[in-house]
Amino acid sequence: MKTAVCVKQVVTREWPLRPNDSKTWIRDQDATYEMNEPDAYALEEALRLKEKHGGEVIVVSAGPARVQQVLREALARGADRAIHVEGDALAYADAFAVAEALRAAIAPEGVDLVLTGLQSDDQGFAQVGVVLAEKLGMPHATIIMEVEAGAGSLRVKRELEGQFFQWVRMPTPAVLTIQSGINTLRYATLKGIMAAKKKEIKRLDPPAGARSRQRIVNLYLPEKSKQTRMIPGAPAEAAKELVRVLREEARVF
């Protein structure tokens, strides 16, 4: 089974988020980056499928030169080779431009399966996988909690709302977006890091004509931040007030 895994590089979760002067993106000078966590689950799933069924895992990322870091990391964790579609604008691009870049890298490979995380920790579009499927002419399914791979077909478990799930069958090649928590991530090992040094990262230019259709015109902090609200008063009143806020404000029942 030949699997492509699309990973994105995002700023680390501890990076202090502040809008830049033009309020079109965050201040990311000197930022530290990491692999988008949902994509890490997709990679893990691909590695597990390979361990079970054999084959090859190709990790693909679209972005500036710095995304080689996450490609290296993926190789260290067990991916066989990497493709880097290099372009500075891809760091802020919309799902269409990113999907087009990924399509250009994946289409010639003739893969059986394309996996990616459900969404990214930065833009959070939750679109790239689906758009990519359309561009590759492959069927897709999203928010996947389990993958059963057969010969030429897949059976996957989708998460639905209200704690419902659904199994869906489809032919391969197909695109799946993976829900975080589908598996337990493996940690990076020295053995893997050493093996990764010998693996290949292929570099591609982004395809012409892929441009974003959306742009951020204002970036800002949400109004409220989380703080503990202590409810004062005698026990009976406090209890009553608590039930009211839970019902009307928090809307938990």
Add this chain to the structure above:
Amino acid sequence: MILVITEQKDGQINRASWEPIVAAQKLGQPVKVAVPGADTASVAAELAGAQVAEVVRLEAPELASYTADAYTTALAALVAAEAPDFVFIPHTYQARDYAPKLAARLDRAIVTDCVAVKPYEGGFAFARPVFQAKLYADVVLEGPAPHLVTFQAGSQKIDDLARGAAPAPVRVVAAQTGAVRQQPEAPFREARQAVDLTQAERIVSVGRGIKAPENIDLARQLAEALQAELAASRPICDAGWLPMERQVGSSGQTVAPRLYLALGISGAIQHVVGMKGARTIVAINKDAEAPIFEVADYGIAGDLFDVVPAMIAALKE
């Protein structure tokens, strides 16, 4: 004109569908509502109660159960035929599955998870959470109409829905779905084990503050009133007052319910790591200094033996 694509299952409308209708009404443009499915008569009748120009029943046997392929093909044809300025969709799990594909098929721009529409330079900007909702972005879409927008549940108040004086006209459109590659099986809930805290919507959890095993019953009553699962911190399970399978924390389950109500739990770090993902955390503890209040959204510093009976009474009102 704004075309709203709603969502139904087995004749039941998904409540989130009302919100893009509200959003569309607010923009002051004509609103058409489409409802895809195999038998949408009752849902269409319900939707026709809203103040909209028309309700379109987009019907085909292949639309009986959702597949991305069938929905995308059917909806792409409808959008092409109707040529709206915007397509509004509720940001449901289903929409997340097909809306980007629909946009790609139509080759039009899409913004997802929108929480507000704002006027911007003669057009609109769409507010959406980014960076895991630690920031918000106002986004503008470019390129030819229609632009697709999915709305986050809770972004609009359903109470704001304008109702029509008379039911809106309903039209049936026979949909073409083309080849469908996905074969869905029936949706199901996980066979629930005796206790599955990870799937619980609400959890009432007890700690050492409950003092004695016979007091667990008080917590159980509150859990019943809240339709919640009963859980506990490690000492309670160590003492055998509740079984291990109800233990929350690093040695037990990691849970993420909508409501986590901690009774007499001090908030040791091993417990906190198991429940920090809860959407709303409530702590009731005698010790106002207890660490649990650090992570709680709402807190009552008081004796749980006074507060809990009063809560049960208030819930029964």
Add this chain to the structure above:
Amino acid sequence: MSAIEIAVFWVVFLGFVGWFVLQMRTRRRLVMAGADNFSIDDVPARVRRFVSEVVFQSRVIRAKPWVGFAHLFVFWGFCAFALYTSVQFLRGLGIADLSGTRWFGWYQAALTPFCVAVLAGIIFLLIRRGIVRPRALGDHVSKESILIGFFIAALMITYLLEYLHFGRQAGPGLGERVNWWIHMLLILSFLGLIPDSKHLHLVISPVTVFLRSLRLQTVPNLDFEKEELGFETVKDLPRKVRLDAFTCVECGRCQENCPAFATGKLLNPKKLVLQNEEALLAGALDRKLVEIYDENVLWQCTTCGACEQACPVGVEHTPLIVGARRGLTSNGLAAEYLTGTFNHLERRGNIWGLLYDQRQKFVQGAELEIFDASRHEYLVWLGCAGAFEADFQKSLRALFDILRARGVTFGVLARERCTGDVAKRTGNELLFQELAQQNIAEFTEAKATKIVTSCPHCLKTIGHDYQNFGFHAEVVHSATLVERLTRGMSMPGADTVTYHDPCYLGRYADTHEEPRELLGRFGARVAEPVRTRDNPFCCGAGGGLLFEEHESGKRISQERFEQLQATGARTVVMACPFCSIMLKGAQASANADLEMTDLMSYVDARMKAASHATPPAGPASAS
């Protein structure tokens, strides 16, 4: 001595000595085949320690004075007899006969008290080993040790016979000759027995004591350029570890002090060392270490260091355990309970996987300044617990109040990651080095030279392990600093508390008097638990075991909590966030009504109570 006697003695002598040399060469070859990791830094300190531990047997005596002195007598007796034995060999081999000289007479007279001491010592040890049979010495009485004990006793008796009886007769008689032959054959047999017995320590332990690292758990960094992965197979064991395997005297002190062993787990540090010896001698160089040891034992070690500290012959257990863990972790084979922790460290930079905004909230709430070398004397390191653990944050607030009250300037880093303590102890060297380098870069950029922390694990990691990266700052635990700052203060009181020494403070940093000094100064009487000061019983959290929620046997934390409870004190004072988490957990599970508090919280509360009663004291200098 007749020519025939001399000839026979030559044959016997060459036979035994040849056998000894052959056996020793095998062992030498096995040791030298390992990677060279003998480090001989700070020779004067090593010489001092050698005199103390080898010549005066201080480590043997300390924990067990009776056994220790008995052993000291035997040891000194051996040394004293060296010359006597040499003279007898020269005589037997027909090279020279010095036994008739006047000085030899004096020497023999001087030897007599030694001889009596050895005899007394060996009889005591024989009774202990053969009749009392403490568990640490093993499940079976070692026949060979008993035999050697009798050898030694017989040597002394034959000597006394020679000196007191035969030597005073005129001319050599048959009795004298028989006695001499018995004496010499005993010595030669003993020599022959040495290499393949625990008595090899006679030869090797002076070397291993000299070579033992000056600080507990000295574990050098892995060199990634050299593709070092840790100890995977027997072949990977470096020289010191191999030497340790041969020097082990099987006294079982490591086992006796091991909290894992004491609570019914499979881990037995003594057994690990002996299993290494067995594998080396069997030539099983390609066998995986995990196949040699019992299942999972490597993941039961809290790295408390009790074994290593107790060892009288210089065996270093923790580098072996960490090294073997590295061999597993480097290949993705760490214990399952660590996977989550590693992910948290990789993805969030802290052990709990929480988001650092919580630290930010604490830094703001406690009104802390970001460290600026031009304005602040100390950098206070918060650590994972300081960032996320609400109880520990309270004790840090207490520390801040004390520092402010004493006029000490301090700040914190804008950004911290875990020091890498857990990663280091669990063999995740990759993660450890990443975290360490990031933190060192932050320290260096901030120009921090004095660092104070309330976490003993951070203390060891920053203060000792970071030296492997060339980072040398003055790193102190808050107990040390606050003790310095509050000298001259005193408060009456009659509070009885018990104090739990954290392993990484009391044992590793030798900081056990400062907390007691502080407690006494602020009106508390310390009721000592068993296992205290520099040899505490672990809380069970170290070495990554904070995250092992399903430990086999009795929980170590429970055992320790019961020890503390048995002091009768109503208050337990602790000085480590990990100990606090473990012991509070044990307390909650035991539903015991004891007050559990951190040292800083205790001191701060008492200082504040005092300042309400009397005007505040003026600021003191930190040094």
